[in-house]
């Protein structure tokens with residue numbers, strides 16, 4: 014195997030599946046190349062798994078569940094805390110691994126390790142606070158309790174845009190609740206996930222409690238279908254696109270699994286006449302250009318009230334035009350390559366379609382750094398896009414800001430909500446009555462009010478409508494991995 018990735022801790026580069034406490038090749042021996050989106054060079058090869066591997070992993074997780082469930086919460090928390098300590102001790106290497114396979118600038122890769130660690134810490138702390146209810150009985154001679162139990166074996170399926178944070182915020186609460194886990198990372202970014210699992214093994218997690226298998230885009234449906242059909246798998250936690258989320262919901266109906274679905278967004282970002290414009294520009298820059306715009310809570314449609322439209326557009330275009338695009342190996346890069354050519358084609362299609370329908374390019378609008386590879390897009394601001402443009406209806410998932418002018422509050426709320434999605438929304442205003450009205454009217458799971466950076470381990474993250482259901486982070490993120498059992502003891506009179 015050829016690779017030129019040097020890590021301080023070379024043990025972090027794992028290239029096998031981890032099932033029942035052993036690192037194994039795929040049952041059929043197939044492998045899958047992992048390439049650097051910055052230059053398309055091979056980084057490593059990992060197993061390209063099949064339904065056989067999925068079955069072995071499910072057997073292991075099912076066998077390990079009773080003992081892990083019976084492990085006292087404090088002991089589970091201690092293992093998770095050791096995992097946290099190892100993640101933090103390897104922050105630099107993990108950050109480099111993230112940047113290498115995903116493409117984000119190194120500062121963002123390192124920041125993502127801390128972001129992932131914040132969920133691990135949070136759920137280690139929450140593990141020991143799992144409580145139920147003592148219920149006042151309606152009749153004499155009874156005691157009634159509601160207790161919480163782990164749901165069982167959980168399959169977690171994660172995307173490529175946050176290779177550490179997405180898997181950490183699913184695995185940590187699952188382990189805290191007492192569930193055993195089957196993990197399948199995205200084809201593009203399995204290496205960070207494998208490194209995290211290696212650290213969990215080092216932390217002393219018992220064999221079979223956490224299993225991970227890698228698969229290519231072609232093999233993934235067979236792997237996940239095996240888990241969907243398996244009645245022993247009691248929950249699926251998925252972050253990714255809405256069509257795949259709907260497929261999981263349909264197919265898990267046969268065994269009625271519990272589901273957490275964190276799906277696509279189409280976030281509106283609204284700037285009212287009374288906003289602090291500089292704060293609004295800063296908020297938009299932070300929210301939109303994190304991970305090069307490849308984030309499900311990124312603003313996708315920016316609505317600016319007529320009285321401040323030109324001033325806002327000028328300030329924004331100046332800042333966007335100054336963003337530096339480049340690979341993570343360039344220390345001053347702020348926007349990395351897009352994840353793959355599929356993503357690049359979608360972004361360019363959105364720009365071309367908007368321009369064909371009358372939008373004006375204020376800055377960007379094309380590929381850049383083509384001498385390095387095909388995946389670099391110039392950060393782009395478009396003015397005058399119409400509602401008919403594809404980028405108004407679909408998530409662009411790239412560094413493109415379309416600006417729409419509006420006149421009235423009720424008009425912009427209608428447009429903001431005119432989408433099947435409902436993950437995040439943002440608005441900037443200094444009028445307290447408007448803040449209360451607009452926050453209530455927006456149809457979404459997360460609202461940033463004069464704030465562009467909304468995600469935190471202590472907050473419930475998730476959507477409504479076709480952006481899915483379930484919450485990650487906060488105490489609600491732990492509830493999603495448990496069910497309630499009601500105990501009724503009679504004959505006590």
Ligand SMILES: NC(=O)C1=CN([C@@H]2O[C@H](COP(=O)(O)OP(=O)(O)OC[C@H]3O[C@@H](n4cnc5c(N)ncnc54)[C@H](OP(=O)(O)O)[C@@H]3O)[C@@H](O)[C@H]2O)C=CC1
Pocket residue numbers: 170171172173174197198199200201228229230231233234237238252253254255257258260275276277278308309408409410
């Ligand atoms: N909500 C969010 O955070 C995200 C939203 N998206 C949105 O989705 C668009 C497409 O991105 P993409 O990466 O294709 O997202 P997908 O939904 O295809 O991928 C997310 C995860 O689902 C897996 N997957 C794909 N097909 C199936 C299937 N049939 N059954 C079970 N699991 C499956 C993927 O595996 P594999 O990689 O092997 O295909 C990956 O692990 C983006 O442009 C963006 O709009 C994407 C990522 C995250």
Ligand SMILES: O=C(O)CCCC(=O)O
Pocket residue numbers: 172174175178179252307308309310468474
């Ligand atoms: O884009 C995503 O996949 C959701 C994660 C973003 C966040 O946690 O802020």
